[in-house]
Amino acid sequence: MTPSRDARFTDDLAAWFSSAARDLPWRRSRNGYAALVSEAMLQQTQVSRVIEKFSTFMERFPTVQSLANAEEQQVLAAWQGLGYYRRARHLHAAAKKIMTDYDGQVPRDVVQLRTLPGVGRYTAGAIASIVFSHPEPIVDGNVQRLLARLDARHSPPVEEIWIRAEQLVRVAEKPGVFNEAMMELGATICTPKSPRCDACPVAQHCSARKRKMQSEIPVPKAAPRQEHVHHHAVVVMRRNLLLVEQRPETGLWSNMWQVPTFESMTALSAQSLAEQLKFRVNDLTKRESFTHMTTHRRISFHVFAGRTRARRGHWLQIDDTGELPMSAAQRRILDLAQQWFATPV
DNA sequence: AATGCGGGGAC
DNA sequence: GTCCCAGCATT
Numbered sequence A: 001m002t003p004s005r006d007a008r009f010t011d012d013l014a015a016w017f018s019s020a021a022r023d024l025p026w027r028r029s030r031n032g033y034a035a036l037v038s039e040a041m042l043q044q045t046q047v048s049r050v051i052e053k054f055s056t057f058m059e060r061f062p063t064v065q066s067l068a069n070a071e072e073q074q075v076l077a078a079w080q081g082l083g084y085y086r087r088a089r090h091l092h093a094a095a096k097k098i099m100t101d102y103d104g105q106v107p108r109d110v111v112q113l114r115t116l117p118g119v120g121r122y123t124a125g126a127i128a129s130i131v132f133s134h135p136e137p138i139v140d141g142n143v144q145r146l147l148a149r150l151d152a153r154h155s156p157p158v159e160e161i162w163i164r165a166e167q168l169v170r171v172a173e174k175p176g177v178f179n180e181a182m183m184e185l186g187a188t189i190c191t192p193k194s195p196r197c198d199a200c201p202v203a204q205h206c207s208a209r210k211r212k213m214q215s216e217i218p219v220p221k222a223a224p225r226q227e228h229v230h231h232h233a234v235v236v237m238r239r240n241l242l243l244v245e246q247r248p249e250t251g252l253w254s255n256m257w258q259v260p261t262f263e264s265m266t267a268l269s270a271q272s273l274a275e276q277l278k279f280r281v282n283d284l285t286k287r288e289s290f291t292h293m294t295t296h297r298r299i300s301f302h303v304f305a306g307r308t309r310a311r312r313g314h315w316l317q318i319d320d321t322g323e324l325p326m327s328a329a330q331r332r333i334l335d336l337a338q339q340w341f342a343t344p345v
Numbered sequence B: 001a002a003t004g005c006g007g008g009g010a011c
Numbered sequence C: 001g002t003c004c005c006a007g008c009a010t011t
Helices: A003-020 A032-042 A047-060 A064-069 A072-079 A086-101 A121-130 A141-150 A158-171 A175-188 A270-276 A318-323 A328-342
Strands: A227-238 A241-246 A261-264 A282-293 A297-307 A314-317
Touching: A003 A158, A003 A175, A032 A047, A032 A086, A032 A121, A047 A072, A064 A086, A072 A086, A072 A318, A121 A175, A141 A158, A141 A175, A158 A175, A227 A270, A227 A282, A227 A328, A241 A318, A261 A270, A270 A282, A270 A297, A282 A328, A297 A328, A314 A318, A318 A328
Parallel strands: A227 A297
Antiparallel strands: A227 A241, A227 A261, A241 A314, A282 A297
């Protein structure tokens, strides 16, 4: 495609975006810190999910300094429900690095941005272009699909997509607007399935549309194998206190909290579970089961109730568990426990 | 180049 | 049920 055609494409896209842009919390006031937080949250996460979390996180940690000074557990707790909790740890570490290495100011260029934990090629380009108007390309899932369709390519190598994105952002009048508009179009019009080409502001530029092959792009990729595991969660109350434990510092839900949970490849009976637990438990009874899906696992949660005379471990009031970072599945278990507590069987 | 890492909305 | 999302770090 020639530069002039590219320029017409970017012009049409920008014109559409000026009237179609959604009113999103992080678009209200642009600054490096808000962009860093929102972009971290938006990694592999849909806009609607981030809207729920962004404002409360910003109120809790309004500045780079406040985030840098926070405890990691507080940051994780503020991230609860968003998933991919490593992002929260990286964001926390990034805030510390900004304080020590960048005088408290989010860096403006991609080279410096890339030195921050959790900031990769996409995030650096997004902040540099959207906040600081640098002509840096970005490629996310939306842009990848959109450019593949624009040029009628079934499975273009991602590196070629980056080159194409760079060509386009170079001729765009406002790089940040162009980048945001590309993602907005991908999220709202040029969707993975059933793209709404009739409503597309750049349909006349689209090679896939011209060849009626837009629905063949992108080609579906093979789903990753899922292993099936069983998590046996044990709700133990002593008077009004609940026994909780911290997960290991590696792997799934690392460093987060849970009621004592034992993982195994098969579902265990109450008796065999009792033998696996690190503490003595009486009257262990299976109460509920539910399935929790993650990207690589299908987890069957089996929720047991029991009693113990053991004293060791962390005991806290069930109402106070809100301070601890816990997975959505463990939150669900606490909800069940509270129901039992309210209406004992 | 593959893999691990969450959770939920859309279909 | 499946797909996929404003990706990144590690191996």
